[in-house]
Amino acid sequence: MAGIAVSTTINGDAVEYLCQPDETLLDVLRDRLGLTGAKEGCGTGDCGACSVIVDGRLVCSCLVLGAEAEGRKVETIEGMAHGDQLHPLQQKFLEHAALQCGICTPGFLIAAKDLLEKNPSPTEEEIRFGLAGNLCRCTGYDKIVRAVQDAAQVMKGA
């Protein structure tokens, strides 16, 4: 079966794939490209586990069609670290134990990265509102908020 030919950029690399018209970007990333960092929690845009950045906008990849990525720039969790060097948010999530089962973590990291890029000095309230589209059933959120606050400090100093 043929599909729609899509040329896009993922984490800075040119990527081409064929996908079906009703196939989500999340399914393309996971099932066709092997980028399994983005997770499917709900599949309806409620949980944020599939968060990616498309052309500078934080989105749920489960609510984007694979075909829509044509000509866009997609950033996923796989592009967050530089080689072996973790992004400050990743480092602080580890230090603050801001994860338990880890399913929500890639989405939180991408959403937090987007938040800090747009607002480098968020208040606690702004962090909580900014991450309201990401659900975590383990941590109770507090450690995640502390990790983002700490990462913001580090990133400002960098």
Next chain:
Amino acid sequence: MHERDGHYNQTLYNGRSDYDHQGETMRYIRPLSIEDAVGELAKAVGPAAILAGGSDLLVRMKGGFIEPELIVDIKAIGGLADIAETADGFRIGAAVPCAVLGENKALKQAWPGVVEAANLIGSKQVQGRCTITGNLCNASPAADSVPALVAAAAQAVVAGPSGKRTIAVETVPTGPGRTSLAKGEMIEAILLDKRPEHAGDAYLRFIPRTEMDIAVVSAGVNLTLDEKGAIKTARVALGAAAPTVLLVEEAGQVLIGSKLDEETLERLAKICSGACRPIDDKRGTIEFRRKVAGVLAQRAATTAYKRAGGK
């Protein structure tokens, strides 16, 4: 390029015969002109869906509520992804995400109520995709941006096989999930008037938590004042209070000439409560929705009045 990226960089996927695909005949197109989009919509044999942000469409597809034969992605159509300031006011393209409304300083200053309503829809992730045109055409009685748009007397530019027409936004939804748009028609933009001096609008909703929820009941109010601070024109709209968003003309009229004194606010609440035809469900009882509709109308009117420069 990092080594770990190598495996997908060369991937040109040639399809998989075992791919479990439900919509065998589904087509996805991305037309470059309104004429092409309308032409395709008009000649579609099966169900056709317009895709802008997809935050309703993809959920409905996933749930099996709609299986479109044709998906028309309108984001590549020139002008549809832009907010234009015109001599008459603002023209908000049908594909402009709500987040972009919040980032537009001129729009936010002119129509803070419309923008705050649009920015209440969903999370950051949803804001990056969802549109006010989609919110209008999804035709939910609880749509957040619609009462604010109705109060603002916003208009919708409808393109169709026989040309274009401009209609009041309140004439678009006809019931839950239903619109007055004919086959082949689509909304290409929402128009908001230029603001005179001493004008303000506001939108409030009740939800049982602080965000990420659907309005139990909501109110949008739009006012203009004369030089002395008396209300010159007023429009009041209620959400989640009837099968469609309600324009409560009587509520607007009761405000005219007043400076929003206590007695006027009481009458406003009473009229709004009386105009409700709400449902009784787990989110709120009829009695609760009636009461809160009045309270929200009062509070939204008070905020709109302050924004218009009244005291």
